[in-house]
Amino acid sequence: MPSSQDPGGPAGLTPFLLAWRTTPLRDREVVDALVHPAHAAPSAALADALAAWPGDYYWSEEAGGRWLVLTRRVRVPPERWWLHVALFVLTLITTTIAGAVLQGRAVVDDSWGLLRGRLAFSGDPGHALLSGLAFSIPLMAILLAHELGHYVTARRYLLDVSPPYFLPVPLWPSFIGTMGAFIRLRTLLSDRRQLFDVGVAGPLAGFALALPALLVGLHLSHPLPRDSGMSGMLLMVGSGPELLRLGDSFVTLLARWAVHGDLGPVLVHPLAFAGVLGMFVTMINLMPMAQLDGGHLLYAALPRWHRRAALGFWIVVLLLGSWWSGWYIWAGLVLAVSRGRLDHPTVLEASRPLPRSRRLLAWAALALFLLTFMPVPFHI
DSSP states (O other): OOOBOOSSOSTTTGGGEEEEEEEEOSSEEEEEEEEOGGGTTTOHHHHHHHHTOSSEEEEEEETTEEEEEEEEEOOOOOOOHHHHHHHHHHHHHHHHHHHHHHTTSEEESSTTHHHHTOEEESSOHHHHHHHHHHHHHHHHHHHHHHHHHHHHHHHHTTOOBOOOEEEEOOTTTOTTSEEEEEOOBOSOOSBHHHHHHHHHHHHHHHHHHHHHHHHHHHHHSEEOOGGGSOOSEEEEOSSSSOEEEEOOOHHHHHHHHHHHSSOOOEEOOHHHHHHHHHHHHHHHHTSOSTTSHHHHHHHHHOTTTHHHHHHHHHHHHHHHTTTOTHHHHHHHHHHHHTTTOOOOOOOTBTTSOOOHHHHHHHHHHHHHHHHHOOSSOEEO
């Protein structure tokens, strides 16, 4: 890593350093510092000096010695918390209505029912909406956990990041009442370690809630006779005979076997459906393309292979579209988000090696993607 002497230096730390470079950014100041071999353990004196550093730091093992990556925040932008809270509340409402529809306690005349005011409840509206909470609360918790995984990790590195934006929608184009949530990273990341940690934290946090939701929901679900002519996980949409067949992944197959002892047909509870959606969200975000979480992890682990691997997987997604047309939508969304390119934005110090512990975690993230992968997520 190139470095240069800087007379200013990081206050209180210069006696322990051989060289350093300070990079001022809009939201923070980043110092890459080569530590003197005598203090690289670190020494007790350096440990005391680091305890007084007014920011965040971590170590980096590199060919030239041990480096410190020091960060000091210089600007904290104001947040429009009212907007984030309003979007969260609206999404809770739309997903709760969707949950009531799934349980047959609410009826929508057409796909645009929530916009046209054609929503009718069977029985007391209050009780109908309460029934929808069995779906909305676990789904919102899974989405919130995913985004907070990103948010908390980014804040840990003193990065300028927005709180989660939730996306409420009517029962079209998404009959679950939401198109998910996202955060905005409004700064350049320092290195591939930061990119990896922020990227992997979301899927892991979301999966940690989706798995128990799936298991508990399957306990509440109703197995169907094997001679019913049906198979897989089935979701009753409304009070009519319309059934939606949910796709299986290795995780859902194992969960069904663990709970019911076989892989016979099962009419899933809304809580189980929320768990399945959590697996779907984990899978989609871990796809190794562009600026999805999986794309971040791929670039962090193998920056030279990112573009070719992302292009290859994007072609695979198009091929999967012959089985499930939704893959075409996701392929288009990936291109839209990446502005027609599958490249990944660079980081401030791309040459800094990824720690060995993150490489092991990258394999774990790949395994999680394969375990949650659904070739055909939904059958109508």
